[in-house]
Amino acid sequence: MKKTIQFPEGFLWGSSTASEQIESKGNVVEEGYQKSNWNWMFEQEQEKFFEQRFAENDFWNRYEEDLTIAEEMNFSTIRLSISWSKLIKEDNTTNQKAVDKYREIFKTAKDKNMHLIVCLEHFEIPQVINEYGGFGNRKIIDDMRIFAKAAFTEFGDLVDRWAIFNEALANSAAPMLGIHPSLKENRTFANYLRSLWIIPVAQAAVIEEFKKILPEGKIGSIFVGSKILPRSEEKEDVEAAKLAEMMMFRCYVDPAIKGEFPMEMVEHFKSLDEWPEDVIHEEDFELFKNNRINWVGANYYKPTRIAAEEGEVENFDVTGATGAGSIFTHKRNYKLFTFWAKPGARMNKHRGMEISPETLYARLIDFKDNYGNIEVIITENGMGVSNEDRFRNEEGQIQDNYRIQFFKEHLYWVKKAIDEGANVTGFTMWTYIDNWSWVNAYKNRYGYIELDLETGKRIWKKSAFWAKELHKTNSFEIDEDSLGKELDD
Ligand code: BGP
Numbered sequence: 430m431k432k433t434i435q436f437p438e439g440f441l442w443g444s445s446t447a448s449e450q451i452e453s454k455g456n457v458v459e460e461g462y463q464k465s466n467w468n469w470m471f472e473q474e475q476e477k478f479f480e481q482r483f484a485e486n487d488f489w490n491r492y493e494e495d496l497t498i499a500e501e502m503n504f505s506t507i508r509l510s511i512s513w514s515k516l517i518k519e520d521n522t523t524n525q526k527a528v529d530k531y532r533e534i535f536k537t538a539k540d541k542n543m544h545l546i547v548c549l550e551h552f553e554i555p556q557v558i559n560e561y562g563g564f565g566n567r568k569i570i571d572d573m574r575i576f577a578k579a580a581f582t583e584f585g586d587l588v589d590r591w592a593i594f595n596e597a598l599a600n601s602a603a604p605m606l607g608i609h610p611s612l613k614e615n616r617t618f619a620n621y622l623r624s625l626w627i628i629p630v631a632q633a634a635v636i637e638e639f640k641k642i643l644p645e646g647k648i649g650s651i652f653v654g655s656k657i658l659p660r661s662e663e664k665e666d667v668e669a670a671k672l673a674e675m676m677m678f679r680c681y682v683d684p685a686i687k688g689e690f691p692m693e694m695v696e697h698f699k700s701l702d703e704w705p706e707d708v709i710h711e712e713d714f715e716l717f718k719n720n721r722i723n724w725v726g727a728n729y730y731k732p733t734r735i736a737a738e739e740g741e742v743e744n745f746d747v748t749g750a751t752g753a754g755s756i757f758t759h760k761r762n763y764k765l766f767t768f769w770a771k772p773g774a775r776m777n778k779h780r781g782m783e784i785s786p787e788t789l790y791a792r793l794i795d796f797k798d799n800y801g802n803i804e805v806i807i808t809e810n811g812m813g814v815s816n817e818d819r820f821r822n823e824e825g826q827i828q829d830n831y832r833i834q835f836f837k838e839h840l841y842w843v844k845k846a847i848d849e850g851a852n853v854t855g856f857t858m859w860t861y862i863d864n865w866s867w868v869n870a871y872k873n874r875y876g877y878i879e880l881d882l883e884t885g886k887r888i889w890k891k892s893a894f895w896a897k898e899l900h901k902t903n904s905f906e907i908d909e910d911s912l913g914k915e916l917d918d
Contacts, residue, residue, distance in 0.1 A: 434837075434844050435904040441544055441855030442900040443506035444499065444877075445809050447551035447595065450864045451488040451495075452512065461526060463514040466559040467552075467867070470610035477607075479872040484865035485882060492534045495862060498878060498887060500541040503900035507538055508546035508726075508808060508857045510595070511584075513576050514555040521572070523579045535587040546806070546857065547588045548651060548726075549577055549635065551595040552609060552867065559610055564600050565620030567708070570631045577635040581642040590647040592726050592808070593635045597628045597681040598653050608868060618759040622698060623708045625676060629684040630713050636685075636720035647724055650685050651808045652678065654727025656791035658734050660769045665737035669766035672697065673735045686725070686800045688718040701763050725796060726808030728859075729839070731777075732788035736769035775915065777835075779814040780873055784835065784916070786842040793846035793853060802852045810839050811859035813866075813873030814918070817890075827879055827890040831918035836892075836899075837907045858896075862887055 449467050458464050467483075475481050488495055499507055515527040538545050550573070554563055558572055581591070594600065601624040604611035632650055639648045657678060659670035675694040684690050690713075698704040774783045789810070796805050812835040820828045836858065847853050863876035871882060877893035880886075899905050 430909050431906055432909055433904055433906050434841055436840075436844065437847065438903070439854075440903060441506040441806065441857070442896075442903075443504040443508065443543065443855070443857045444859070444861035445508035445546075445857040446488075446510075446860045446862075446864060447548070447553070448510045448512040448515070449551065449553040450484055450860075450866060451486040451862075453484055453487070453489055457515065462512070462524065463517070463519055464556040465512065465514040466554050466556050466563070466610035468514075469556040469559065477868050479868065479870035482865070482870040482882075485871075485885075486862065486864050486880060487885065488534075489530070491885075493537060495887070496534075496537050496541055496543075499538075499543065499861065502861065502877065502893060502897045504541075504543055504861075505900065506544040506546060506855055506857060508548060508592070509534070509538070510548040510551040510553075511580055512553055513550065513558075514553065516579055516583075517555065517576050519555070519557060521575050523583065528583045531584060532587065535584060539587055544589045544855075545587060546590045546592060546808075547580070547584065548592040548595050549573075549580060550593065550600070552599060552603075556610075559604075560612065562615045562620060563604060563611065564624040564627050564631070565604075565615055565617075566623075567627055567630075567710075569627065570634050573631045574634050574638050578638045578642065581639055585643045585646070590649065590724065591639065591643075593632050593648070593650040593722075594628065594681075595651045595726075595808075596653050596728055597632070597650070598677050600628060601625055618703065618761075619705045622703065623705050625680045625694070626690070626708045626713075629681055629690060630710075630716060632681070632685055632722075633713075633716040633720040636722065637716065640720070649722045649724035649726055649806075650681070651726030651728055652682055653733075654729040654789060654792045654807070655731065655733045656788050656795060658732055658788065660734060660736035660771075663737075666735070669737040669764075670735040673733070673766045677733065682725075682800070684717040685722045686803055688721055690714075690717060701761075703761075722803075724804040724806065725800075726806050727789070727792060727796075728809035729789040729792070729807065730810065730813075730859075731782040732785045734769045734771055734783075735766050738764040738767045775913065777812055777814070777916075779918070780812075782813075784838075786839040789839060790842040790846050793843065793851040794849065797846070797849070797851040802850070805851065805853045806855040806857065807839075807843060807853065808857050809859040810836070810856070811875040812836075813875050815872050815874070817874050817879070820918070825888070827888075829890045829892045831916040832877075832890070832892045833895045834911065834916050836896075837905060838912060840905065841907055841912065861893075861896075 603609035
């Protein structure tokens with residue numbers, strides 16, 4: 430049966446993106462900025478990047494054009510991020526050239542009436558910080574204060590809403606596996622555990638700086654928004670999922686919203702003789718208590734399913750959330766948890782990811798019931814598809830019906846959560862123009878708008894017209910019989 434799904438008045442619609450993924454063409458050191466961790470990794474291990482490509486969108490020079498597309502698509506919001514390596518110089522002073530450029534970009538978005546969301550750290554840090562171990566070293570807490578302070582001071586008048594991290598989970602796990610940049614000698618289990626503490630401390634430190642400069646402002650952080658699901662109701666699976674929930678979600682979220690770290694996780698690793706004792710400083714507890722966020726970003730692509738470990742335990746995959754499937758080798762004689770793929774589940778076969786909008790709904794209800802019904806924006810959601818050329822019609826337009834259906838189903842479940850009282854106020858999909866995605870480079874295309882890598886042209890896909898209407902009417906139509914069915918791809 431056809432049904433119209435109507436969103437509340439003032440609901441924010443738009444897209445998310447990230448500085449490193451769109452701004453530059455190649456290494457920017459010659460333009461007077463610091464080398465980023467990604468610039469360095471590309472120099473060192475270009476073969477790891479799909480088709481050996483680095484970012485080519487060139488938003489730095491084409492922002493006017495790209496923000497005009499956003500305007501034409503009736504965006505009421507956009508989420509950008511600031512490059513740490515560009516804003517801050519190696520001596521920790523502010524780079525005026527970057528300030529001027531970001532002010533131009535942010536003003537352009539504001540002139541187009543967009544609620545401007547800006548994220549501070551989206552997987553990119555200066556290489557000098559990566560050298561000393563990044564989020565595995567407490568030194569980053571003070572360095573991040575400096576970066577945040579500069580951003581709040583320079584752009585506080587233009588930005589409507591701030592986010593501290595994008596997916597802290599990836600900052601902890603991916604560098605340890607070499608999926609994100611890191612020095613081999615820094616890839617230790619102890620550093621991984623350290624990062625589970627250091628990231629929330631850095632988060633609280635940034636909030637402390639924020640309150641001094643923008644006391645009335647909106648400050649949040651962006652987390653992976655999947656509910657963590659046990660394979661079965663068996664005790665072992667439930668326990669494994671509980672541990673995974675602490676290590677992948679609660680250690681970042683609980684301090685930020687409740688002011689308390691889940692110490693059960695620390696006790697667990699202490700009892701195994703694994704916890705790095707040097708990482709906790711007494712004053713951190715006060716810092717957590719006094720510095721909380723006032724909104725949450727939830728990124729959601731796929732469910733995280735967890736099972737108890739069986740058999741061989743010496744390898745540990747800490748990145749099931751990214752789907753990259755790499756293994757972190759750490760000798761141990763105790764069990765942690767393992768990622769589990771549900772047999773027969775509906776898949777986005779292009780990306781090897783399960784499609785399960787109900788799992789986003791479950792997390793939204795969790796925020797309502799267990800986190801004081803904090804304001805939530807869905808800060809990423811989307812369908813990555815490779816080689817979309819296959820879906821081009823005679824007029825040259827990509828017919829991405831699968832993407833339209835993907836969004837309809839996720840939004841259907843978001844609306845259900847809203848109807849049940851969840852405080853969800855916006856949806857910024859990933860991402861309106863195809864962009865570069867770390868080691869996957871331009872493999873998985875997520876855009877409403879196609880990026881032609883040969884010409885740099887931005888070309889509307891079918892979904893862009895659908896989304897333009899969605900944003901205008903604040904509503905869409907869905908056939909309820911189509912829910913949960915295979916996608917038309
Ligand atoms: C998210 C990141 C984004 C983006 C997206 C798609 O986790 O926050 O930065 O890269 O994933 O990633 P991929 O192209 O690997 O599917």
